[in-house]
Amino acid sequence: EVQVVESGGGLVQPGGSLRLSCVGSGFSFGSFWMTWVRQAPGKGLEWLATIKYDGSAKSYVDSVKGRFTVSRDNVKNSLFLEMNNLRGDDGGVYYCARIEQQVVHFYLAVWGKGTTVTVSS
Amino acid sequence: AIRMTQSPSSFSASTGDRVTITCRASQDISNYLAWYQQRPGKAPKVLIYAASTLQSGVPSRFSGSGSGTDFTLTISFLQSEDFATYYCQNYYSYPWTFGQGTRVEVK
Numbered sequence: 001e002v003q004v005v006e007s008g009g010g011l012v013q014p015g016g017s018l019r020l021s022c023v024g025s026g027f028s029f030g031s032f033w034m035t036w037v038r039q040a041p042g043k044g045l046e047w048l049a050t051i052k053y054d055g056s057a058k059s060y061v062d063s064v065k066g067r068f069t070v071s072r073d074n075v076k077n078s079l080f081l082e083m084n085n086l087r088g089d090d091g092g093v094y095y096c097a098r099i100e101q102q103v104v105h106f107y108l109a110v111w112g113k114g115t116t117v118t119v120s121s
Numbered sequence: 122a123i124r125m126t127q128s129p130s131s132f133s134a135s136t137g138d139r140v141t142i143t144c145r146a147s148q149d150i151s152n153y154l155a156w157y158q159q160r161p162g163k164a165p166k167v168l169i170y171a172a173s174t175l176q177s178g179v180p181s182r183f184s185g186s187g188s189g190t191d192f193t194l195t196i197s198f199l200q201s202e203d204f205a206t207y208y209c210q211n212y213y214s215y216p217w218t219f220g221q222g223t224r225v226e227v228k
Contacts, residue, residue: 047217107170
């Protein structure tokens with residue numbers, strides 16, 4: 001079964017750090033672009049970051065640039081999101097997703113169930 | 122960043138209804154648009170990409186159309202499992218952006 005499973009969420013104080021992980025299984029992890037999307041409580045979806053299959057290219061939304069770092073370990077079939085200097089509005093469910101590429105079209109085809117981050121003192 | 126605006130934000134419908142959700146991009150994104158469905162407490166699921174291509178396994182009652190700045194998602198015959206929130210997403214350029222969502226509720 002093709003799946004991705006996130007972990008690492010939890011309660012963290014403002015200004016603190018957290019590292020999220022996402023493990024892929026059932027597919028050749030190193031062949032796919034991967035992405036992180038979050039959803040604040042009761043709100044919509046927000047794209048955060050995308051990383052190329054070999055890790056050679058990364059893109060971020062402005063609100064997390066300089067604070068969050070996306071990385072991957074293709075040997076361990078793992079995707080990471082290092083989050084520093086966390087703020088109250090960083091709280092929510094963080095989803096990892098596998099990107100499907102059809103020629104020039106990229107879409108989020110496989111989603112995990114998400115891991116919850118709460119930023120509070 | 123390209124802004125994606127969906128309308129309406131929510132509405133009520135009945136099973137069997139034909140429903141249409143619109144999504145407008147703040148600039149031309151050609152057909153670099155995907156639609157997702159999210160049921161309460163669940164992860165999103167892709168329905169359509171390239172504005173009108175149905176993802177494998179998605180029922181044919183779902184269809185998408187549009188190009189440039191204006192797009193629509195149509196559900197031809199609403200089923201009980203279709204009551205959910207729907208999001209459009211632009212992947213024309215970074216940052217990728219989602220619409221604010223359209224919630225389809227039971228009338």
